[in-house]
Amino acid sequence: xxxxxxxxxxxxxxxxxxxxxxxxxxxxxxxxxxxxxxxxxxxxxxxxxxxxxxxxxxxxxxxxxxxxxxxxxxxxxxxxxxxxxxxxxxxxxxxxxxxxxxxxxxxxxxxxxxxxxxxxxxxxxxxxxxxxxxxxxxxxxxxxxxxxxxxxxxxxxxxxxxxxxxxxxxxxxxxxxxxxxxxxxxxxxxxxxxxxxxxxxxxxxxxxxxxxxxxxxxxxxxxxxxxxxxxxxxxxxxxxxxxxxxxxxxxxxxxxxxxxxxxxxxxxxxxxxxxxxxxxxxxxxxxxxxxxxxxxxxxxxxxxxxxxxxxxxxxxxxxxxxxxxxxxxxxxxxxxxxxxxxxxxxxxxxxxxxxxxxxxxxxxxxxxxxxxxxxxxxxxxxxxxxxxxxxxxxxxxxxxxxxxxxxxxxxxxxxxxxxxxxxxxxxxxxxxxxxxxxxxxxxxxxxxxxxxxxxxxxxxxxxxxxxxxxxxxxxxxxxxxxxxxxxxxxxxxxxxxxxxxxxxxxxxxxxxxxxxxxxxxxxxxxxxxxxxxxxxxxxxxxxxxxxxxxxxxxxxxxxxxxxxxxxxxxxxxxxxxxxxxxxxxxxxxxxxxxxxxxxxxxxxxxxxxxxxxxxxxxxxxxxxxxxxxxxxxxxxxxxxxxxxxxxxxxxxxxxxxxxxxxxxxxxxxxxxxxx
RNA sequence: GCCGGGAUAGCUCAGCUGGUUAGAGCGUCGGAAUCAUAAUCCGUAGGUCGGGGGUUCAAGUCCCUCUCCCGGUACCA
Numbered sequence: 001x002x003x004x005x006x007x008x009x010x011x012x013x014x015x016x017x018x019x020x021x022x023x024x025x026x027x028x029x030x031x032x033x034x035x036x037x038x039x040x041x042x043x044x045x046x047x048x049x050x051x052x053x054x055x056x057x058x059x060x061x062x063x064x065x066x067x068x069x070x071x072x073x074x075x076x077x078x079x080x081x082x083x084x085x086x087x088x089x090x091x092x093x094x095x096x097x098x099x100x101x102x103x104x105x106x107x108x109x110x111x112x113x114x115x116x117x118x119x120x121x122x123x124x125x126x127x128x129x130x131x132x133x134x135x136x137x138x139x140x141x142x143x144x145x146x147x148x149x150x151x152x153x154x155x156x157x158x159x160x161x162x163x164x165x166x167x168x169x170x171x172x173x174x175x176x177x178x179x180x181x182x183x184x185x186x187x188x189x190x191x192x193x194x195x196x197x198x199x200x201x202x203x204x205x206x207x208x209x210x211x212x213x214x215x216x217x218x219x220x221x222x223x224x225x226x227x228x229x230x231x232x233x234x235x236x237x238x239x240x241x242x243x244x245x246x247x248x249x250x251x252x253x254x255x256x257x258x259x260x261x262x263x264x265x266x267x268x269x270x271x272x273x274x275x276x277x278x279x280x281x282x283x284x285x286x287x288x289x290x291x292x293x294x295x296x297x298x299x300x301x302x303x304x305x306x307x308x309x310x311x312x313x314x315x316x317x318x319x320x321x322x323x324x325x326x327x328x329x330x331x332x333x334x335x336x337x338x339x340x341x342x343x344x345x346x347x348x349x350x351x352x353x354x355x356x357x358x359x360x361x362x363x364x365x366x367x368x369x370x371x372x373x374x375x376x377x378x379x380x381x382x383x384x385x386x387x388x389x390x391x392x393x394x395x396x397x398x399x400x401x402x403x404x405x406x407x408x409x410x411x412x413x414x415x416x417x418x419x420x421x422x423x424x425x426x427x428x429x430x431x432x433x434x435x436x437x438x439x440x441x442x443x444x445x446x447x448x449x450x451x452x453x454x455x456x457x458x459x460x461x462x463x464x465x466x467x468x469x470x471x472x473x474x475x476x477x478x479x480x481x482x483x484x485x486x487x488x489x490x491x492x493x494x495x496x497x498x499x500x501x502x503x504x505x506x507x508x509x510x511x512x513x514x515x516x517x518x519x520x521x522x523x524x525x526x527x528x529x530x531x532x533x534x535x536x537x538x539x540x541x542x543x544x545x546x547x548x549x550x551x552x553x554x555x556x557x558x559x560x561x562x563x564x565x566x567x568x569x570x571x572x573x574x575x576x577x578x579x580x581x582x583x584x585x586x587x588x589x590x591x592x593x594x595x596x597x598x599x600x601x602x603x604x605x606x607x608x609x610x611x612x613x614x615x616x617x618x619x620x621x622x623x624x625x626x627x628x629x630x631x632x633x634x635x636x637x638x639x640x641x642x643x644x645x646x647x648x649x650x651x652x653x654x655x656x657x658x659x660x661x662x663x664x665x666x667x668x669x670x671x672x673x674x675x
Numbered sequence: 676g677c678c679g680g681g682a683u684a685g686c687u688c689a690g691c692u693g694g695u696u697a698g699a700g701c702g703u704c705g706g707a708a709u710c711a712u713a714a715u716c717c718g719u720a721g722g723u724c725g726g727g728g729g730u731u732c733a734a735g736u737c738c739c740u741c742u743c744c745c746g747g748u749a750c751c752a
Contacts, residue, residue, distance in 0.1 A: 170752090215680075222679060222747080297746080327680090328745090335745090364700080365688075370681060371745070378687070381701060389714050397711035404710080444688080448700070458715055467710040481710095538712060 006282070006289040007046035009036050010263045011090075012299055013053035013098070016077040017062050020084055021343040022374050023329040023336040024296070026362040031326065031443055032294035033090045034363065037497040038438045041519040047283060049266045050085075051096035052078040055240040056255035057138045063239075064178050070239045074099060084346035088355045089500045094273070096266035098241075098258070103265035107258040108244040111233070114313050115245060120191040120233065127236065128156075128168050129186035130176045135250055136188055136236030137168065137176055144171030188236055191243070193257065195228040198309040202228075205308065205319065211440065215369075216325050219300040228305070233257040260307040263293075264317075290321040300325050324441040327367035331374050332552075344374065352551070356499040357383045357540065363498050366444050376551045380543045388540040391454050391495070391502075397461060398484040399509055399536045405470055410485055411478030412529045420483035423460045427453055427490050428523030438497075450494050457487045482527070485510065490522045508534050580635040581651070581674035583664055584610075586625045601625065601650070603632060606671020610634075613646035616661065629664040631674050 012028045014020050020029075029050075036048045054074040063070040074097070082095050096103070114120055128137045142156035156168035168174060169185065176183055206212075206220055233254050234243050240252030264284055271279040283289045293303040304323045311317040330336065336343025349358055361379045364386075365372050402408060416424070430453050437446040461484055469477040492506040496517065507514055511534035516526045587609070588602035601612045612632060633649040651662040 218679060219747090226678085226748085330745095369689085373687070375687075378701090381686090384712095384714090385701060388712060393711060393714045395711095397715080399711090401710050445699095448689095451700080455716090459717095461710080462708075462716045465708085465710090467708095470710090540712080542712065542714095 005045075006286065007036075007039055007044060008267070008283045008289050008291045009046060009048045010291070010293050011048070011050040011092070012293075012295040013051050013259055013262050014077075014081055015056075015058070016052040016054045016074040016081070016097070017059050018077060019345045019347055020081050021331075021336045021345050022349060022358070022362060023331065023343060025088060025090070025346060025358075026329040026366050026372070026374070027296040027326040028294050028299075029085065029090050030088075030359060030362055031324065031366065031441065032292070034443050034446075034497040035292075035294075035438065035441065036091070037500060038519070041493060041496060041517065043518070047093045047267065047270065048091065049094060049096075049263050049270070050092050051094070051098065051262050051266045052081065053255070053259045053262060054078065054097055054099045055252065055258065057141070057235075057237060060138075060237065060239040061141070071099075080347055084350065087350040088346060088358060091500075094266050094270040096262065096269050098262045098265070100265065100269065102269050102272075103258075103262055104241045106265040106268065107241045107253055107261045110261055110264075110310070110314055111241075111253055111257075112244050114193075114310070115191070117313070119194065119197075119313050121194055121230065122189055123192055123230075123232075124187050124189045126169060126185050127188045128174055128183035129188075130179065130181060130183045132179050132181040133176065135238065136186070137183055138235065138237060139168050141177050142168040142171060142174050142183065143177045144168075144174035146171070190232045190251075191234045192230040193233045193310065193313070194230050195306065195309055196230065198312055199224065199228045201312060202305055202309060206304070209322075212322060213324055213441075215297065215327065216300055216304060216323055219297070219325075220304050223301050223305055228309075231256075231306070256302060256306070257310065260302060260310075284318060285316050287318060289318055291318050293320050293323045295323065295325045297325050297327050322441075327369070327371045329362070329365070329367050329372050329374050332376065333373070336374075352547075353379065353543075354501070354540070356501045357387060357543075359498060360387055360447075363443060363447050368442070368444055376548050380545070380548045383540055383543045386451065388542055390451065390458060391491070392539040394454055394458050394461065394484075395488050395491070395506060395509065395539060396536070398481065398488055399533060401466060402481055402485065402533060403536065405474075406478060406481065408533050410527050410529050410531050410533070411482045412475075413479045413482040413525070414475075415479070416483065416525070417464075417476070417479055419460065419464060420479065423456060423483065423487065424490075424523045424525070426456055426523075427487065427494075431494070431519060431522040434494075447498055450498065453494055454491055457484065457491065460484070460487070482525075482529070485527055486525045489516070489526060490524075493517055493519060493522050502539050505537065505539055509536055510534065579633060581631055582606075582634045583668055583670055583672040583674060584630055584632045585670045586628050586630060589625045599625070603630070603648075604670050605632075605634065606669060608671075610647040612648045612650055614650040614652075616650070616652060625661075628661075629668070629670070631662045631664070 009032050011032045012024075014024060032048060036046055039046045052074065054070075059070050059073050063073050066073070078097050085092065085095060098107075128142055129135070130137050137156070139156035143153055144156075145152050146154035154171060156171065156174070174183055175181065202220075203224055206217070206224075209217075231254075234248065234251045235254045236250060237252045238250070240255060241258050242248075243251045243253060264280070267280040267283060268277070271277055284291075295303055300323065303320065303325075308319045311319055328335070331343045334342045357379065361382045362374070364382060365374070365378065402410070430449055434446055434449055437443070437449065461480075464480045466477045466480045466484075469480060488506055489510055489512065492503045492510070496503040503517070504514075507517065510527070511531060512527065516524075582605050584603035584605045586601055587604050590600050599614055599616055601614060603610055603612060610632075631651045633651070635648075652660060
């Protein structure tokens with residue numbers, strides 16, 4: 001029965017306005033890749049889908065902020081992220097993107113289907129409209145004075161000063177963030193999806209689900225308990241999938257509604273590429289297919305309530321069989337966050353370390369049950385003591401022994417020694433235990449069990465003492481080494497889901513094809529006596545302290561410093577000239593509400609003023625700083641910290657938990673260049 | 676404020692419906708071994724399971740309460 005089911009595995013569509021970081025990988029991409037690889041070793045029918053989510057306000061905002069087209073933004077992140085996945089061996093069958101025509105067609109068909117059934121309801125709201133730009137302004141495009149605290153730069157959805165939730169209509173003196181002009185109030189009609197109508201169906205459906213993770217169920221129950229409400233499915237925006245109904249010019253399908261359909265359009269695209277354009281239905285519309293969504297916890301309600309409801313509304317589609325969401329992976333005690341500039345981008349870490357080492361580190365510490373922690377030191381420790389020490393060493397000692405004592409050829413085996421049979425049987429039984437772990441998404445346990453096999457292999461080598469036996473009985477020694485070589489092959493299979501690159505390298509070293517790279521060959525003898533081994537190579541070179549130190553230092557700059565790429569070395573004067581340093585006087589200084597370390601500073605730079613947010617409140621009180629002359633980076637790309645705009649960076653020295661800001665020795669005019 | 680989730684050995688984490696001396700990996704310390712990337716193997720030590728109270732023959736596991744962290748959500752007109 002199980003044999004005949006198909007698997008349709010999806011990984012969350014990353015939003016194309018930032019680079020993916022290790023937290024994303026550990027939470028939503030490595031787990032499905034491991035799962036899919038395991039299934040493939042078992043010859044199961046599985047396809048693995050993901051792609052970039054490329055519409056919505058945030059991308060349009062980014063494009064305006066950078067004065068480029070949205071297309072430039074999404075291209076930048078789409079291709080970078082696609083490459084990041086490839087570099088890490090996350091092997092999607094297709095990594096598509098929602099800006100593709102096929103996705104627009106699919107989403108519009110979906111919308112029309114539901115629209116034609118009169119499922120959608122229309123509501124009219126007052127919204128701010130910019131006559132200059134001739135369009136409605138999304139919440140985040142509006143800025144104005146907060147009616148609660150009087151802060152003049154409040155956003156349309158939230159005041160970043162006092163934290164109040166706002167509607168753009170409440171703002172005093174609202175302005176367009178793009179052009180600065182004053183918008184007018186205009187009515188706009190939108191379509192809503194009546195999620196509440198599906199409450200009962202969803203509850204019943206969820207009740208029938210066995211084996212879902214507790215955290216996933218909890219999130220859903222929370223929402224159901226609160227009652228599901230209508231959700232707008234259209235928006236006044238340029239950038240997105242147009243509403244395919246007349247009279248809705250300037251409106252697009254709300255991104256939350258359209259994005260998950262990206263899984264469907266990506267599947268269509270995949271089978272068009274494979275010249276089987278109808279075959280996607282065999283997955284999406286086939287009850288024998290198990291649809292599994294791998295996501296992070298932020299996405300739970302979309303994948304286990306909202307998207308299923310829209311699938312129900314359309315009809316004909318299967319619903320997810322499981323949604324194994326993970327928690328988050330933090331970074332050295334902090335959230336991995338774009339706005340805070342903390343975390344490790346995949347593009348940076350893959351430039352420096354072996355993808356399998358990264359995969360191993362992330363997998364062994366996956367946030368399966370609760371938020372977990374990525375620590376640089378861990379990468380070194382895992383590599384040196386586990387990958388190199390246990391795994392790499394076993395392969396290496398076996399291969400080197402074969403080379404030195406058996407002419408680099410696979411020894412004959414007449415009878416397998418009893419202890420050899422034991423270890424092979426142990427491998428087999430472990431592989432059976434692993435089946436259950438993989439099927440229940442317990443990948444951390446699976447990794448431990450996998451490494452147990454390698455440990456046992458080392459023990460077999462030790463206990464058998466081939467280096468002694470070689471002196472008395474070469475044939476028997478050959479049999480021991482032969483068993484070890486067979487174990488190497490089994491290990492190549494066992495580690496394949498986690499360490500695909502190393503798995504391949506082991507096959508190369510053994511000089512065999514991948515035809516026996518099948519789960520049911522674990523613990524089997526498959527090598528051919530007399531065959532010569534391939535060239536040996538060290539699978540996991542030691543990672544030195546210095547290599548890790550560089551990373552730790554590069555990413556410990558605190559909130560105001562972006563994690564830098566792992567690059568060191570000498571720069572030219574031209575490089576340095578790119579940085580504009582100026583003397584500035586602190587004229588105002590207040591803590592950022594709700595933040596732990598942030599101070600908001602208003603600075604006088606002689607001819608101009610600017611606002612900088614700096615993570616120094618643990619070291620300085622606001623009143624200590626007012627009037628001080630400080631040094632700032634004047635031409636840093638602006639960013640937001642805790643929702644507060646920051647237009648530069650304050651220089652400070654930091655060491656061992658101490659921090660001192662850079663000040664000027666004596667009097668000089670503010671705005672003076674520093675070099 | 677309300678809802679949910681955390682707080683377990685030096686570090687990173689497991690502990691299902693309550694049940695013998697609380698587990699794993701890594702690290703520490705000691706020993707064995709020397710084929711191997713100073714890599715392996717064996718053994719040892721390490722925790723009043725965030726604090727306090729309660730239910731029970733029995734609680735890390737259930738209940739109450741407090742502290743701290745993390746999400747979500749509301750209000751603050």
